[in-house]
Amino acid sequence: MKLFTRLGGVVLFLLGLLPLGAFAQSQLNYTTSWIGNSFGFGDGKWVQQDIQAISVGADGTVYTNAPWDESGSEIAAYRAGDKIAVAGSTHGWGAAGGDAVAVNHTYLYAAMSIGSENNRLVGADYPPAGQTWFGITRRTLGNIAVGAPFTGGIGNSANATKNSFLLLDTVTTGTDAGIRGLAATESELYVADTYANRIVVFDAVSMQRLRSWSANSPGRIAVDTDSTLWVIGGVSSGTPVISHYAANGTPLSGTLTLPAGAVPADITVTPSGQILVADIGPSQQILVFTKDANGKPQAAAPLGTRNGIFHVIKGVPGNGRFNGVTGIGVDPAGNLYVAQNGEGPRPIGSASVGQGAVLESYVSSSRTLNWRLYGLTFLDSAAFDPANPGSVYTGSKRFTLDYSQPPGREWSYAAFTLNRFDYPGDPTFHQPRGVRGEPMVRRINGQPFLYTLDPGAHYLNVYRFDSAHGEMAIPSGLLAQNPLPGTWPSGQPTYGEWLWRDGNGNGTVDASEISSNPSTGSTVGNGFWWVDTPGNVWLATPTSGIREMPLQGLDSAGNPIYTYASSKMFAMPQPFTRIARMVYIAETDTMYISGFTSAIPWDSTHWKEAGPVLARYDNWSSGTPSQQYTVSLPWNTQSTPQTTTVGVAVAGNYIFVAELYTAKVDVYDARTGQAVGYMTPGANVGNTSGWVDVYLGISAVQRGNGEYVVLLEDDARAKILMYRWTP
Known part of the structure; x- marks a missing residue:
């Protein structure tokens, strides 16, 4: 009873x-x-989870921007390895941050957007139903939490940034009209209106429009020592190029010749007139251009290790081992500042928040490290290596722990395990949020294997390691409760469960390697995956009991073998009518x-x-x-x-x-x-x-x-x- x-x-x-x-x-x-974060928040500080752009002030303060930080630090300020301010008013109530930021000696200008939150917000501070505003928020450097209002400024009448928003584009909600480039002098503000294919110039004080000219999908802008502009264009096409303009928009000669395979992400000019370009292509370096006697740019030795964090030993972080640079800047003393998110700038239309933020400063002359800050995890849990409780994996990172250290200082960033160059077909990039999180680490025959779940536990990803690939997690298998939305991968069924095993060892999901479950039935969707110590895979279905897929050994490429034919089914146990989580301890059954x-x-x-x-x-x-x-x-x-x-x-x-x-x-x-x-x-x-x-x-x-x-x-x-x- x-x-x-x-x-x-x-x-x-x-x-x-x-x-x-x-x-x-x-x-x-x-x-x-x-x-995983340089600050714990006991001191009121945290490094934001993503940095999409930076601008460096005269005193070496680094100002950041990103469309989203979970706790509202989309726009923030860092100096000398410390976090000194959060702008606020870019999070919630329709507001979000953006993809560009610039400062002069007086103001901070940052891209942001304002929406109506599915038409729940109405009034003069919000766009009409079904639309979103994209524009620029202006703040004072003395207090970036306070707006610097101007004639024609709108928005935020209920907070400290009232009438400090400059509206640039009004678009249908869901359209990405984010501003991708800003640059400021004391007198003028240059804006890359990426959506409208133009560069618009405003008076930096009055915020009144001065002029504009056409440019193909412009992005980052840098003002040279001679007041000309360097602009990364072609952002929406995926094949960016760098153009040179006079301040009035006249195209100029002397464009930069990039090496083969280079993908420019940001550009800045040093006090001495060197032009620096962040390359997020395979080189993962900062390209350097000096000027000859005629002012023509000439390629010089790049900064940073070639291939960045993917240089041997692959995945090991270190000085100059860059990983997805999103922003670069230089202060008047020549010190270099580099922001990274393990990915590069957000593609147009993407909701990505990157793979974890890193902000670094290097000394002007020697390029030795000044300081470094981390904000490394989001939608990411952590798991211990069963062979070593001092080694912890998240979805795309590995940390080592020294338990003798004080709280918050036990951890060291040991590895980045996600490789978008060697394994662009990693299932991670095709699953919800594009974040490889929720790990389980298992040892099979003494070798480590990483199993990860997407946030909703619909997909179980399998990764192997080998010494030839350093710390890289090599895509090895995938067990799916239902098909992934869209056309990837080719060969997946239109309905039901399926699995993939990398039979040829190339780390790519080939259609010939996909198997479907012949008896999917009610086990599709909303279950929970668990991998036990020996490597057997369990699926707790919501209402049909629990299924075990015993490990069948490793194939010739080193991948764990699982088959539907070898599965075992266990009935729903009392008193449950729906299973949500399970933990199976194989050693004690x-x-x-x-x-x-x-x-x-x-x-x-x-x-x-x-x-x-x-x-x-x-x-x-x-x-x-x-x-x-x-x-x-x-x-x-x-x-x-x-x-x-x-x-x-x-x-x-x-x-x-x-x-x-x-x-x-x-x-x-x-x-x-x-x-x-x-x-x-x-x-x-x-x-x-x-x-x-x-x-x-x-x-x-x-x-x-x-x-x-x-x-x-x-x-x-x-x-x-x-x-x-x-x-």
Whole structure:
């Protein structure tokens, strides 16, 4: 007989007796730390998750811009390795940042957009229904959070940037009319109106329009020492070129001759008149042009290691090993500043936020490092190498941990594992958000393999490693619950499950390597993948039970082999009506399942949650598993914020459950199911974190000294949250 009662809005199940975990827990004694960001937020600072453009002030302050930062730092200021300001008013209420920024001695000018949030925002501060404004926000350098209004300025009447927005283009919502280039002198502001194929010049003080001229999809602009302009054009075509103009728009000779394969992303001019061009092609260098006696640019030795981070040892970061430069700038002393996001500037129409931000400064003469800042993770959780708890993988990074260091200083950036040049067909680039996150690391025959999920756990990607490719994760396989939208890859079915294994070892999804599941049935979609220690793949289907795909060994290319024919199906266990998460411990044949029951059924408003109930089953693979206990997890959908669960991890003798909205990890004894306590973010991370916003957003390990280390996704401020707890 099933009984239930309601305490404080939380339904508690009784299967013969009151389930465990139903009572209030106490806070544990633990240490809060983090991975992947130069700041933890305890000091009110974080490095933004993406930098699309920079401009350098006279005092060496670096001003940044990007369309989106999860916590509103789209436009920010950094100086001498520190973050000194956030502009604000570019996040929410229809506002977003942009792809260009410029400064003179008085003002900051930054590209941004204003929308109506699906027509929910109306009035003079917002565009008409179905439309979006693209333009420029002007701020004072003395306080970039405050607008510098001007006649004709509009927008933001309810905040400190009132009437400081210059409208350039009004377009249908969904059209990308982002400004891709800005440059400023004390008297004039040059604007690359990429969408309208023109360069527009405004008075830098009055913001009144002075003149304009046609240019093919212009992007970044640099003002030379002789007041002429260098402009990267052809941005929307994918084949950018560099043009030279007089300040009045007259085309000039002396254009830059780029090396074969170069893809210019940004351009700047040094105080001595050198022209620097960021190349995001295979060279990953900063091209240098000096001028001869006649003022004609001549190519000189480039800056940085050829191939950047992809030079041997591939993936290892270091000085001058650039990775997707998005912005370059030079201060009056000649110091160089370089922004990177592991990708390069956002393609037109893309919603990409890059693969993690890096901002560096190099000394003018020696080009040795001045300082470096990191904001490396977004939609990205982390997992431990089972052979070494001091090695942690995210979707596209590897970090090493020195546990003897103080909180926030344990981590070092060890590798970037995503290679867009060697493996442009990596499934990562074709899956939602284009971010390779949610990792599991397994050792098969002693060799490491990386398994990753997309944010919604629809696709399980498989990667192998070999010494010849350094730290690169080589695409090895893919298991899909349903077809990917669009035309990629060729050969995928129109319906149902399918898998790919890289039989020829080229890291590319070839149609001949795709297999479809002949009996897909109700197992399609919205399941949850798990890979156990030996490398067997499990799929917790929502309503059809759990399927195991045992590892069939490795093929000649070193890829794990999985087949539908060898699959085993396990029926939906009591008391569940829908499975949301699972953790299988192969060493003890123990299964942990969380999900929904008939008493609290699943509903679509809680589509990403891990459910209100967790159960442990012993002897799972025997065919007659024994249920050891059920636990009522924190669940109250009537509270503010709601109390729901989103992730489950098991390590040693403990279960760690991440709540979705409440920045809390609940801890249970894995042997008994009894509640042990909880952890919340400490003061050194500002007593807060973002939502754990993906299906596999938590992991845990027990170190040899008995300490437990728990890692959680923290999108809010571009880091991985880390708890260290010794029972």
